Amino acid sequence: MGRSQEDRSSELRIEELKKIQLECARRVIGRDDFEKLQTVGGMDLTFESVKENPTRAWASLVVIDIRTLKPIYSLVVEDMVSFPYIPTFLAFREMPLLLKLYEKTEVKPDVYFIDGQGTAHPRGCGIASHFGVETGEVSVGVAKTRLFGHYKEPEERRGAYSYLKHGERVVGAVVRTKDKTAPIFVSVGHRISLKTAINLVLETSRYRIPEPTRLAHNLLQQVRRRSLFGAT
């Protein structure tokens, strides 16, 4: 069978999105560029259905105080998502909800932890960098699994880490946030150095997932279940 017009046009759109990512990568600032770091916000998303394509989705932001690791603010927004999940193009599916959260929040944290990669991406601009560059905010990519780059398993103790590399280029780090548990993948989002990002992730982790992200995720599970069933 020959390829349809839809196939050819989607390929063209994909090429345009790649250009956007390459341009975004040029704008990423990979060094510390901020005044203070006292609060950290974690953002996460959850979907009503993983199969359906337009589907309802919710996004949350939970801001914590780095000193106490306790939440000081949280917000949830809802909307319809239609762009599909395509590896390396996650930002085009989730960014709209993240931006909606960003414009509605009454409390802006000093740095944002975004679920996914930052510079540890084939074209140097994963969703965490995309969010940082687009908003001008400080951001860090925090992912549970690898997308891009090679690494050697870090030691088993909390605090140990190894670098995610593409050839000789360091694109991120594999960090052990808890003894004997799977490591997480940390990378520069925007306006922060990898070294500071790693330390910040470790400072805000009590369990495997950093508190901002873990709390944002937990909050969404509650919202989702409460919406699907009728629990009050």
Add this chain to the structure above:
DNA sequence: GCGACAG
């Protein structure tokens, strides 16, 4: 052509 592939 084959394998990899954030959420």
Add this chain to the structure above:
DNA sequence: ATCTTGTCGC
């Protein structure tokens, strides 16, 4: 990401 209870290990 989501479907899903109990169970093994620290």
